Amino acid sequence: MRIGVITFPGSLDDVDAARAIRLAGADPVALWHADHDLRDVEAVVLPGGFSYGDYLRAGAIAARAPMMRDVIDRARAGMPVLGICNGFQVLCEAGLLPGALTRNSHLHFRNRDQVLAVERADTAWTSAYSTGQRIVIPVKNGEGRYVGSPDDLDRLEGEGRVAFRYVDGNPNGSSRDIAGVTSEDGRVVGLMPHPEHAVEDLTGPSTDGLGFFTSILKAVVDA
């Protein structure tokens, strides 16, 4: 099974995302931002990093890359997409997910091992978890504060689209401790923390992140 990882200029965690896909038992496929060819992938990961140096706004330029037009069209038709950190910012800028990510409230880049509560264990990327499960994966960002108007946040929570919340401390001042959200159909998921950095005991704080990648394998096989 083929899962694409898009590299934009300034993408950094693309090698990590590819490794996580491989460890979950799928085939990572390198996709180039300037192409228009999704190379027959069945799902796409937008990796972390600083695409275009975060110029203009984090994710704003990448969201308009040629490859993103294909991703947006396919995502609207149901292709699963996961946006991690900068990838989450790209998904918000591309209009595939609601809300926006702004500068951390304390103005520092912050890297720590973070406890998350999984609130939606029924998306294409989270079926390996149980609702309410606590997982530990790294968070690392300078512009990770999730914001929205109170009405929008109420609606989002009402629709059950908060997929993850920060537990035991909010690392960046995100509204209502929101760490990640999902599309209405549960196919497009974005989060600031990095599941791809928690897939091996040797290098991660846990292997809790592997579930994202085993979930998508199952989702595509079952579809």
Added chain:
Amino acid sequence: MSADQTAGQASATAGLSDLDTGPGRLRHQLDTVALAASTPDDEQPFAELGLKADEYARIKDILGRRPTTAELAMYSVMWSEHCSYKSSKVHLRQFGDLPPSDALLVGIGENAGVVDVGDGYAVTFKVESHNHPSYVEPYQGAATGVGGIVRDILTMGARPIAVMDSLRFGRADAPDTARVLPGVVSGVGGYGNCLGLPNIGGELLFDDCYAGNPLVNALCVGVMKHEDVRLAKAEGVGNKVILFGARTGGDGIGGVSVLASETFDAEGPAKRPSVQVGDPFTEKLLIEACLEIFQQDLVTGIQDLGGAGLSCATSELASAGTGGMHVDLDTVPLRDSTLTPAEILMSESQERMCAIVEPAKVADFLAVCAKWDVLATVIGEVTDGDRLTVDWHGERIVDVPPRTVAHEGPVYERPMQRPADLDALQADDPARLPRPTTGAELQAHWLAVVSSPDGADKTWVTEQYDRYVRGNTVLAQPDDAGVLRIDEDSHRGIALSLDGNGRHARLDPYTGTQLNLAEAYRNVAVSGARPLAVTNCLNFGSPEEPEVMWQFAEAVRGLADGCRELGLPVTGGNVSLYNQTGDVAINPTPVIGVLGVHEDVRKRVPTGWRTAGETVLLLGATRPEFGGSAWASVVHGHLGGRPPAVDLAAERSLGELLAALGREGLVSSAHDLADGGLAQALTESALRYGVGARLHLDGDPFTALFSESTARALVTTSDPKAVKDTADFAGVPVTELGTTGGDALVVGGLPELPLAELRAAWTATLPALFGSPEAAVGTVPAGTVPTS
């Protein structure tokens, strides 16, 4: 900006305006080689550019005429202390005289040394200072320090895989530290994070002596296959010279000469225009483009543009290669079209590289650059003969023998003198200091040491660094060494540590430098790695002061002798002089990096205790040694006596023992003992995962807790007999201290120390000092900068 600063900047650029034309000459008249020959007596602003009268006379001798303004610019930056090593060269030769090492693939003289780490892999690593720029402009100074060392590693053909930073500031509670430190940390993080390089460790220390001269030393490590090693040589007549990366701007002009090679004065023009401005996004693209270019084998030589910019890259490439090069300077893409030729040659704009490419490969080279949106321009070619010539719109403005610019600069045998105060300093033994006697006093001193800014938890800093990116970080700060996996199939990996101690080096620079070497060696060894090679960054005051020069010479001699005894090669290094304000120099501060290899990183040994019920053992012998110790400094503000004795044979035995224990899986943790002695090591081991211990101390508890005797490590094991037997065989003394478990450190004779209390003390210090995030974007407080 204050009026003072504006005026200062105007006067700083006055010397460069003179450069355009020379006094009395029309502004639009270009100073060509022909003009220089016909106007031999024109006065030139060599002194403003940092050249001495005799150096200027030598340039005239070499050229047989006065230099053009462009030539003068090139010589001035390349003959600066920073580029030419003119004061240090005669001493550094000792590193080259060390016995040859099988592990060393490329030695001193290239951008960075290259070490064989097995399985066909080669590792290159180097540490470099960016001290002066980081004081003037903390964020950009530190950021471009990281950018510069990363390009050095990239230039060798390697993929950069991690960075480390060794930082020293004035007193932690000094107002100016609150300006400099947050900016430096954000700069190191901002640049490294954006490049996608994990930061795997380093140092953060404070001392009044660094108040006007903070030290920002950045290390980068890269990995490649043996056959991918690249060298900085311009060979093959007719091959093209391609400049690629960022456009050239007016930043960093004279950075190496007027900034890095002079003492800060109490008065004088603002030096901020001499600091470069970084763009890590461009550098990330440059890295990926270069790696693709290497993969397609498209270059015959490559050099990065760092200090001294194009002057350095062109003259070094030509000097190391065939010998001739021609450059059409007007083809260089500019950020500012008003730059003069001399300014273009001196600019230290970041994120630029220079490659030598066969004509048939130019199209492919440019195609890779286009893919990564990297600007690339053919600016010249390799020529017959031994001249470096530069034209500006068809007129010759430089015609020099490149070796005289790059490799045959002045060399000084500076006068040396043992510091007059050293005898008194060494005689002031810490034995006279009042010591804690009761258990409560011992514990109070323990808490004071580990909660001091030097001893305290460094999370406030390291949280600002990405340690996970690329997914190969096995250990990072707060572990003693950074450990990286370099092969996912074979599990081969490397370990790195970067250590310095200015207090020990102040008391005895020879011994102090060996102590630093021993500490870095030990830190690598406790992770279970086999130490392989050494790099260094030597931070000292002004070489024009005989006492500083003596310290420098002693440090180099100490390092060379130490490396000989440990059987390790020095792969390269960096010298930073003029770290002084007025006549007050910093403590001599050699920072030593040691690289080790792990055959299997899965067997790495972490520093923290994870499991209850294990035996805690101390390896090595403890003597009453407190000279330059953290205890004397923190509790009494004292620096005196002699540093701990060095025993490199014991260090080697300990290192071999630790490697064996790691390989056999006999220890579950290992932590080196250094600053703060056993008290510091126990604190860090227990707090890492929140596992306490019940311990007893033989002999004098004060010595046991605070001595800084070397060649010691703390280990935990579930098989104490096997560890003791192995240690006996290696000839390393073992002391059993107790057993892990519980949520307190219970040390015989001392009150019980709950981990929660210890953690509160250890973690509160840096956030209390630097917690205000606004400080990260703070401005220069009036009266603290010597340049306005």
